[in-house]
Structures are given as structure tokens and as C-alpha cells.
Amino acid sequence: MLIRTKLILRFTILVAGLLVAFSAFVYYFQAAARRQRFVHRMEASALLAARVLIRSGHPAGPVHPRDLLMMTGERLRIVSPTGQTLFAEAASVPPDLADQLESTRVRYKSQGITYQVEVSAIDRLGHSQLDTLRLILVVGNVGTLLLIILAGWVLANQFLQPIARVVEQVEQITASNLSQRVDEGNRRDEIARLALTFNQMLAGVEQAFEAQKSFLSHASHELRTPLATLLGTLETSLAYDDTLDESKESITSGLEDVRHLIALTNGLLTLARADAPSPRLLPVRLDECLTTALGYAQAKYPSRDVQLSIGPVPAAASAEPFSLPGNAELLTTALFNLLDNACKYSQAAVNVTLSYPDSNTLQVSVQDSGPGIAPADQARLFEPLFRARSAAGRPGFGLGLPLTQKVVRLHGGQLAIESAAGEGTTATVRLPV
Structure with missing residues (x-):
């Protein structure tokens, strides 16, 4: 059912209920007043008849009871204190009005004697x-109601x-x-707020769409280069390699390109997995x-000095x-990327610090003394496949920081990068406990 139809229907029912209640109220009190x-x-x-008839002393006197019956179907009866009927007279009652007959009793006192006067009649005018x-x-x-339906529709x-x-x-x-954006109207009422919310959502969708296009563009470029190199190596080897040594050299070059492709593909798959539905979070240390991440880093860079320091533990923890x-696996991957x-x-030396900034937060800081990151590049650090100018000539694909940021956000935390050209970089992860 359309919202317009619902509004008209509910508005009509509400007003109809109020009208019926008001009409019943008016009719009830009008009937009570009648x-x-x-x-x-x-x-x-009854009092007038009693006064006249009792003073006249007899129905055959100057005034007959029938002469006092002025209302439709009126019946008059006067009873003495002993229960004797002194006067009784009745007018004819139309058959179709018999159920409207109403009656009452009054007491009339004359010369110290109290008489009971019974009278009944039909309020023909009142019922009409x-x-x-x-x-x-x-x-x-x-x-x-018809006007209400029309007004409700309008x-x-x-x-x-x-x-x-x-x-x-x-x-x-x-x-x-x-x-393109939706007109936000006066920016104050509910519809304007809905349009404003939709525009904000649309801006996020546009940003994500652009990021996706950029990611696909960079990914295709990164994949195309080693594939083209591998294809060229194999074609050259097929056409010109005549000896075993030349073939081995070509195969070695091709293997390097394949390893590069595998590493890039694994990075892309890991990044895609971080975008999957949130895994179940269990208590981890x-x-x-x-x-574990430090062990991976030491194995990959055996000559690098990595110093770990641990801050005090709050009493509550x-x-x-x-x-x-x-998720232990994702957290280990994120920390290893920073290392x-x-x-x-x-x-x-690389300095790593594990500490409690407060009793409800855990923090890991990784500080290096490398070339740093230029301010112009810092705004794009979390774009997949983006590499800063200081990373030129270094191995990598620009997937580590975007993946780390997604893992940290998945755990409700924050990742901050502080860097200056020539002064090194400090990456800080803050996670709620």
C-alpha cells in the first residue's frame, strides 16, 4: 500500500472516529435534555390537573379531566392517601407511538392531605x-467524511x-x-534531512566507486607488467635460447616474474578478504x-635490529x-605489515612499543628512522596499490597499509601515521579492550 493511501486512510479513520464520538456526545446530551x-x-x-380537579371536587364538575389532557397519549390518575383512585382519564395512544410512552409521578398537597398524581404521555415533538x-x-x-477524504488526498x-x-x-x-546530488530543500525538516543523509551516503558510494576504479586500474597495471615481462621472457627463450645455460637464465627470470605475480595476487586476495563479512571476534592476546609478527619480521630481515618495549599493565587488566x-590471524598480519x-x-633500529594509554585501550607503536613520507603523499597512504615517492626502488605493492587499516577498523580501533620527510615514520595502532 502506498504511503499516500495509508496517510489518507488513517487520517480519515481518525477524523471519522472523532466525528462519530462528537456526534454521539451531542445526540446523547440532546436526548437527555429532551x-x-x-x-x-x-x-x-400533573400538578395543574390535580389543583383543578381536586378543588372542583368531582369529575362531573365544571372541569372534566379529559379537558386537561393536552399532550399526545396523555394519561392522568390521581390517587388518595388511602390508595383509592379519585380521578383517572386517558387519551388514545397511536399504535406506532406506544413504545415512546413516558411516565412520572408527583405529590400534590391540599388542605393537609397529600395526593399522588401519576401522569404519562408521548413527547411527539421532542422525538421528532x-x-x-x-x-x-x-x-x-x-x-x-467525503470532504476529509478530499482534503487528505490534497x-x-x-x-x-x-x-x-x-x-x-x-x-x-x-x-x-x-x-549528481538530491535537492536538500530547506535543510531543516525531515525530508530535507533524508535528502541530506542520502547525499552523504551517495558521496561515500562515489568515493568507494572511485577508489574501486582506481584499485582496478592499478591492479590491472601491476598485473600487466609482470605478465608482459614473463611473456616476453618465454618468447625470447623459445626463439633464441640454444643452450642449456641460456634456457636456465630465461627460466630463472621467468620464475622471478611468477613469484612477483604470486605475491601481488596473495596481497590482493588478503585485501579482498578484509572486506568480507566480519569474522567472529574471540579473546586474543x-x-x-x-x-608472532616480530618473528616473521626477524626471519625476513635477519640483519635488522628490532627493539621491543612493554609499558606497565593497569591493575584492572x-x-x-x-x-x-x-581475530588473531588478522591482527598478526596487520602488525607484520607495519613491521x-x-x-x-x-x-x-626499529622501535616497537606495546602499552596501555588507559585501562580501556591497547596501543602498538612502530617507529623507524627511514626517509619519511612527503606531506602530499600522506593523504593517499591508505589507497590500495598507491606507493609514495620515497618507496621508489623498494619491493612492495602498496597493499600493506590499506589492509592494516581495514583490520584495525574491523576491531573498532584507529590507525595513525605520523611522518616527516627525512625524519622517519611512526605508525600507531589503538584498539579497544
């Missing part, structure tokens, strides 16, 4: 007025017009024009992950120090 007026009228008629009122209320409510169209405009603008946005919810970068670009 009853009260008619009872007063019957009481006055109630019937007219009921007809007016029914016709008025039906007419009002108001729903008026209020939903901005949404229809947003929908129309959204339908025009495709993958080829993600830069960050110090153990760091120790003494039972399970350096423990946090996470790999530091050892790759620094000839001096």
Missing part, C-alpha cells in the same frame, strides 16, 4: 426533533511532493553520474600476536593482560 424538559412538562401538567437531529448528524458526518500530495521529487532525482542517478576481542614497512625503509 427527557428532562418533557418530565418537567409532565410534572407541571431528535429524529431531525439524527438525520442532520448522519448527513453531516457523511458529507464531512494534503498527502502536498506533503509527499518533496519525497516524489527526491525519488525522481534518485532515479536519474546512475553509475555514470554519481556526482595482542602481545602474542605482536611476538592484571588478570588478563593485553587481552582483547579480535615490514619499518624494516624495509629503515637501516637503523
Whole structure:
């Protein structure tokens, strides 16, 4: 069901309920007022009849009881204190009005004697007025409901017009024009906030789309180069290698290109796995992950001096120090990437610190004394396959930092890179415990 139809339907039901309740309220109190007026009228008629008839002393006197019956179907009966009926007279009652007969009793005192006067009659005029009122209320409510439906349709169209405009603008946005934005209106009401939120989401989608295109472009370029080199090596070997030594040399060159391809492919697969649905996070020891990553770094760079220092453990964490919810494999990979970068670009010692900045946060800092990163390159460090100018001539594909950042964010943490050209680089990972 369309929102417009829902709004009209609910608005109509709400107002119809209020109208019916108000009409019932008016009809009920009008009926009660009619009853009260008619009872007063019957009481006055009964007292007048009693005063006249009792003073005349006999029904055959100057005034006959029938002459006092002024209301439709009126019946009059006067009873003495002993229960004897002194006067009784009744007018004819139309058969179709018999169920409308109403009665009341009054007491009349004359010369110290109290008489009971019973009177009943039909309020023909009052019931006719109630019937007219009921007809007016029914016709008025039906007419009002029709007007309400029309007004609801107009108001729903008026209020939903901005949404229809947003929908129309959204339908025009495709993958080829993600830069287009939705009109945000007055930027204050709910629809404007919806458009603003959608524009923010669209900006993120555009950024991710551009990053994806850039990633695919760089990946295809990185893959094309070793493939072309490998193809050229094999074609050259097939055409010109005549001896075993020449063939071995060509095979060795081809193997290097294959290893390069395998390393690049593994990096791309690891980066893609970090974008997969979040793995289950279990309690892990960050110090153990760091120790494992240090072992990998020492094996890859045996001549590099890596110094590890551990800060004090807060009393609140003494039972399970350096423990946090996470994925041990991903955390080890992320820490190794930071160590790999530091050892790759620094000839001096690499300083690693594991500490608690506060009782709810674990921090790992990796500091090197390498060439540093130019300010212009720092904004693009987390783009896949981007390499800073200081990385020229060094092995790598520009996948380590983007992967590390995704792993850290997956664990609810933050990765910060502080660097200055010629002064080294410090990478800091902060993770909640």
C-alpha cells in the first residue's frame, strides 16, 4: 500500500472516529435534555390537573379531566392517601407511538392531605426533533467524511511532493553520474534531512566507486607488467635460447616474474578478504600476536635490529593482560605489515612499543628512522596499490597499509601515521579492550 493511501486512510479513520464520538456526545446530551424538559412538562401538567380537579371536587364538575389532557397519549390518575383512585382519564395512544410512552409521578398537597398524581404521555415533538437531529448528524458526518477524504488526498500530495521529487532525482542517478546530488530543500525538516543523509551516503558510494576504479586500474597495471615481462621472457627463450645455460637464465627470470605475480595476487586476495563479512571476534592476546609478527619480521630481515618495549599493565587488566576481542590471524598480519614497512625503509633500529594509554585501550607503536613520507603523499597512504615517492626502488605493492587499516577498523580501533620527510615514520595502532 502506498504511503499516500495509508496517510489518507488513517487520517480519515481518525477524523471519522472523532466525528462519530462528537456526534454521539451531542445526540446523547440532546436526548437527555429532551427527557428532562418533557418530565418537567409532565410534572407541571400533573400538578395543574390535580389543583383543578381536586378543588372542583368531582369529575362531573365544571372541569372534566379529559379537558386537561393536552399532550399526545396523555394519561392522568390521581390517587388518595388511602390508595383509592379519585380521578383517572386517558387519551388514545397511536399504535406506532406506544413504545415512546413516558411516565412520572408527583405529590400534590391540599388542605393537609397529600395526593399522588401519576401522569404519562408521548413527547411527539421532542422525538421528532431528535429524529431531525439524527438525520442532520448522519448527513453531516457523511458529507464531512467525503470532504476529509478530499482534503487528505490534497494534503498527502502536498506533503509527499518533496519525497516524489527526491525519488525522481534518485532515479536519474546512475553509475555514470554519481556526482549528481538530491535537492536538500530547506535543510531543516525531515525530508530535507533524508535528502541530506542520502547525499552523504551517495558521496561515500562515489568515493568507494572511485577508489574501486582506481584499485582496478592499478591492479590491472601491476598485473600487466609482470605478465608482459614473463611473456616476453618465454618468447625470447623459445626463439633464441640454444643452450642449456641460456634456457636456465630465461627460466630463472621467468620464475622471478611468477613469484612477483604470486605475491601481488596473495596481497590482493588478503585485501579482498578484509572486506568480507566480519569474522567472529574471540579473546586474543595482542602481545602474542605482536611476538608472532616480530618473528616473521626477524626471519625476513635477519640483519635488522628490532627493539621491543612493554609499558606497565593497569591493575584492572592484571588478570588478563593485553587481552582483547579480535581475530588473531588478522591482527598478526596487520602488525607484520607495519613491521615490514619499518624494516624495509629503515637501516637503523626499529622501535616497537606495546602499552596501555588507559585501562580501556591497547596501543602498538612502530617507529623507524627511514626517509619519511612527503606531506602530499600522506593523504593517499591508505589507497590500495598507491606507493609514495620515497618507496621508489623498494619491493612492495602498496597493499600493506590499506589492509592494516581495514583490520584495525574491523576491531573498532584507529590507525595513525605520523611522518616527516627525512625524519622517519611512526605508525600507531589503538584498539579497544
